[in-house]
Amino acid sequence: MTIAVSILPEQQLAVLNGAYRKAVARKRLRLLAGFALFVAALIVASIGAEVNLRTLFTYFGNFVSYFDRILTLDSGQRVWTDVGEWLWGWRKWLKMLGETLLISYVGTLIGATLAFCLNFFAAENTSPAPWLRFTVRRLLEFARTVPGIVFALIFVIAFGLGPMAGVLAIAIHSTGALGKLFSEIVENADMKPVEGIRSTGASWLSCMRFAVVPQVTAGYASYALLRFEINVREASVMGFVGAGGIGQELVVAIRKFYYSDVSAILLTIIVTVFIIDITTGWLRGRLFGKEART
Amino acid sequence: MTPQEVDTRALRARYPDVFDRPASARLAMPAMIVAAFAVLVYGLVDLDFSPSRFLAGLSQLGWISLMMIPPDPGTSLPVYLKALGETLSIALLGTTLAAVFALPVSLLAARNIVPSNILRFPVRRFLDSIRGVDTLIWALVWINVVGLGPFAGVLAIAVSDFGAFGKLFSEAIEGADQKQVEGIRASGGSKLHEIRFGLLPQVLPVIAGQVLYFIESNTRSATIIGIVGAGGIGLQLAEQIRVLEWQKVSFLILMILVAVAAIDFISGKLRFAIIGRRAIA
Numbered sequence: 001m002t003i004a005v006s007i008l009p010e011q012q013l014a015v016l017n018g019a020y021r022k023a024v025a026r027k028r029l030r031l032l033a034g035f036a037l038f039v040a041a042l043i044v045a046s047i048g049a050e051v052n053l054r055t056l057f058t059y060f061g062n063f064v065s066y067f068d069r070i071l072t073l074d075s076g077q078r079v080w081t082d083v084g085e086w087l088w089g090w091r092k093w094l095k096m097l098g099e100t101l102l103i104s105y106v107g108t109l110i111g112a113t114l115a116f117c118l119n120f121f122a123a124e125n126t127s128p129a130p131w132l133r134f135t136v137r138r139l140l141e142f143a144r145t146v147p148g149i150v151f152a153l154i155f156v157i158a159f160g161l162g163p164m165a166g167v168l169a170i171a172i173h174s175t176g177a178l179g180k181l182f183s184e185i186v187e188n189a190d191m192k193p194v195e196g197i198r199s200t201g202a203s204w205l206s207c208m209r210f211a212v213v214p215q216v217t218a219g220y221a222s223y224a225l226l227r228f229e230i231n232v233r234e235a236s237v238m239g240f241v242g243a244g245g246i247g248q249e250l251v252v253a254i255r256k257f258y259y260s261d262v263s264a265i266l267l268t269i270i271v272t273v274f275i276i277d278i279t280t281g282w283l284r285g286r287l288f289g290k291e292a293r294t
Numbered sequence: 295m296t297p298q299e300v301d302t303r304a305l306r307a308r309y310p311d312v313f314d315r316p317a318s319a320r321l322a323m324p325a326m327i328v329a330a331f332a333v334l335v336y337g338l339v340d341l342d343f344s345p346s347r348f349l350a351g352l353s354q355l356g357w358i359s360l361m362m363i364p365p366d367p368g369t370s371l372p373v374y375l376k377a378l379g380e381t382l383s384i385a386l387l388g389t390t391l392a393a394v395f396a397l398p399v400s401l402l403a404a405r406n407i408v409p410s411n412i413l414r415f416p417v418r419r420f421l422d423s424i425r426g427v428d429t430l431i432w433a434l435v436w437i438n439v440v441g442l443g444p445f446a447g448v449l450a451i452a453v454s455d456f457g458a459f460g461k462l463f464s465e466a467i468e469g470a471d472q473k474q475v476e477g478i479r480a481s482g483g484s485k486l487h488e489i490r491f492g493l494l495p496q497v498l499p500v501i502a503g504q505v506l507y508f509i510e511s512n513t514r515s516a517t518i519i520g521i522v523g524a525g526g527i528g529l530q531l532a533e534q535i536r537v538l539e540w541q542k543v544s545f546l547i548l549m550i551l552v553a554v555a556a557i558d559f560i561s562g563k564l565r566f567a568i569i570g571r572r573a574i575a
């Protein structure tokens with residue numbers, strides 16, 4: 001079968017081709033300009049960050065040999081040849097890991113509760129007054145933007161060393177992050193039940209309780225579980241500033257060059273994070289169906 | 295309409311699922327709540343929470359907040375501005391490095407490029423393990439290798455984002471439309487042609503959006519890796535907190551907030567320019 005392809009007359013074609021080339025050339029120029037700008041920014045940044053490729057090349061061997069060293073026992077053998085010796089401190093580490101998990105659990109729960117109380121004031125469709133919404137939103141933004149570990153640094157001074165500072169830091173950070181997500185869920189909620197309940201003369205509180213909350217709890221729980229997952233990672237480094245958990249042990253091991261301990265503690269952290277990820281993923285799938293597993 | 299007498303017994307007989315849910319289903323929710331609460335109480339006790347300690351800490355915190363007002367950099371404003379520049383540089387460089395190295399690896403982790411499970415599995419687990427380790431830990435490791443300073447921070451962010459990017463990019467590649475790839479193959483293109491002309495035009499905008507988002511979130515990460523000595527504004531912040539110079543601390547926190555907001559704004563605009571007003575996956 002032959003197909004007839006109609007070819008435009010030469011003159012018409014030349015005009016169209018010209019227009020096309022011009023459009024493409026402009027697009028390319030813009031791309032090139034953007035790329036040049038980006039490279040310039042990179043160069044400025046590498047001067048600012050004191051990037052020294054020579055240091056990197058000289059010491060890159062150290063990076064590789066660091067992993068070699070953390071996988072070697074004091075006796076010079078590989079760690080997996082003598083697991084008992086490698087994981088000698090497992091009782092202590094498991095206890096610290098348990099503390100880390102508790103810190104993230106309690107922190108997430110407190111944060112989620114606070115976020116639950118605040119988010120109705122921050123959502124556009126349920127907030128009772130604009131000034132209240134503005135204030136609550138700025139408050140949540142502040143809690144979310146300041147990194148958790150900065151809160152931990154300050155809380156360690158106010159509340160003393162120990163897991164309490166870590167819990168409160170995680171709680172505040174989670175309040176900010178969850179408050180925003182929760183209020184977005186509320187903004188997507190169907191407003192018809194609210195109108196129905198308000199038409200019976202119910203107060204604002206009853207409207208929230210009987211019209212909004214039943215629609216949003218599944219989403220809330222899903223986000224809270226996701227946050228718990230993130231907080232486990234966060235809690236594992238809280239110990240760096242003295243706010244409890246396994247991070248304390250890790251930072252001591254790294255700073256004092258207890259090489260095989262570093263790899264052992266890292267292994268326990270990674271395994272724990274894996275297990276938590278899988279469990280919460282399964283739980284979310286189980287509780288809210290496949291679509292909630294984002 | 296007048297209310298009618300309802301025969302409850304007939305209804306019960308007709309809808310046993312609604313009226314007589316098994317005890318296990320009815321008790322599941324309260325049991326979960328009780329269990330969650332019990333763990334909470336155990337946690338509070340185990341982690342040394344006590345009302346007196348909490349109140350004492352709160353009053354301390356109140357004093358600290360009072361001493362933070364007004365924010366005042368003293369004479370070290372130039373130092374702080376330089377540190378802020380350092381932080382932004384760390385975020386930009388680290389993210390770019392990570393993206394450059396992650397792109398080829400993510401091809402190896404994508405199902406539609408490497409169909410073999412045996413090849414893909416180790417790559418994926420490798421990326422997962424990198425992501426399982428926090429940026430701060432990577433920073434500590436790199437400090438051991440290249441010494442204290444912002445360079446260690448750049449490398450720490452690059453490594454930990456490498457893991458995240460590898461996963462995100464490979465998901466973007468797996469989500470790409472296969473029809474265009476098939477079109478290239480049908481016209482006689484090689485495997486590399488398929489990737490270059492069939493896949494990359496689809497996934498590059500998505501990837502660019504993700505990279506911009508990470509530059510944004512890495513500005514936050516870069517502020518904290520200074521706390522362990524990897525340069526940037528976090529170093530100044532940690533020092534000022536340790537010597538209890540609260541006015542400087544509040545000034546530094548304000549600086550971080552403003553910088554993060556500015557970066558948010560810029561990258562939001564850029565993202566919309568690159569991929570249009572579409573939600574970013």
